[in-house]
Amino acid sequence: MNAAKRREIFERLREQNPHPTTELEYTTPFELLTAVLLSAQATDVGVNKATRRLFPVANTPAAILALGQAQLESYINSIGLYRSKAKNLLATCQILLAQHGGEVPRTREALEALPGVGRKTANVVLNTAFGEPTIAVDTHIFRISNRIGLAPGKNVEEVEQKLLKVVPTDFKQDAHHWLILHGRYVCKARKPACEQCVILDLCEFKSKAI
Template structure:
């Protein structure tokens, strides 16, 4: 005999791990309201300066890179000027950045290719960018997005964390998260998505102690270990 509906046990609904399209749109709507014109925190005035800054930023903070480029760019901020500076001269200007020896070697090689193959200009194709020493997919995505206005998303540790914690685009590796974000982010938010997510991860959804009480998307987020106000 089937028990009455009032006493019939209901199966618990499984926890939702991924945001719905409506929730994704709401998430970006709130981030956009807070910061209508997001951009990188790396300091630059030309495409070449940004390219070099992003190469230098691998395993380094934007603050540390900016300190170094403030010394470097007044002296050399073009491919030719950096080649004239030489690898040892370049090292002296960026020695406060982690892995500066390898980065100096890459930047010198990158400058040579830009002059030989691209007329000293930063190329706007992904293939040409990723062929440059020290430039991988993430760096290419930053340049394509910030300089050329393409809807690319460069998944760093901050974006990887936010995408997984919130349920925006869960993934086991950075490429899976990037592909998930490219599918999930509404077109009108795609250009700014990279910047909104990295800034949110840097200042709110921090690795060790996320500031959940002051998070504007807290009610949408799937992170099960949200911090409380009294923490």
């Protein structure tokens, strides 16, 4: 895929949705970090249901720690892997208080040192909470990048590095939000809704539905 086609893809996605953002509900960097940590192998809808119960009661590292494992689990037990996620969140809160004054760190290295926080989670926090032009590659973005020919790669990190190289600078801040939403609602895994696609004529997927 050439540079002109890539730019046109993002021009159209921006025209369709000028101010994209995460569908996770949050008001602070710590709430976002918590929500993303809980979102692994879970839907944003499911995470939001849990955090609507949790955050009014505890939305700081100190407050989460005060709940303890059993009580924290009772708020998030509707989410898959909730026990291990509760354990990681409590350990993360301890580190935030001990090493970062209770604040979410703004560097990739410090974020990835937190229990349960991998590269994708760090990218989401850096981008959405702190305005860094990172691109968090989830299953949707990995699928789309390979399917439409935008940035093919064998694994998520390869796709991420390729996207950082080929996405025009003025689109990098919002790129992963546009691609996630496009993958979630239009370019779906099993049955792409090609009839709804604003970039259909630019797509290089050989098995398009139209």
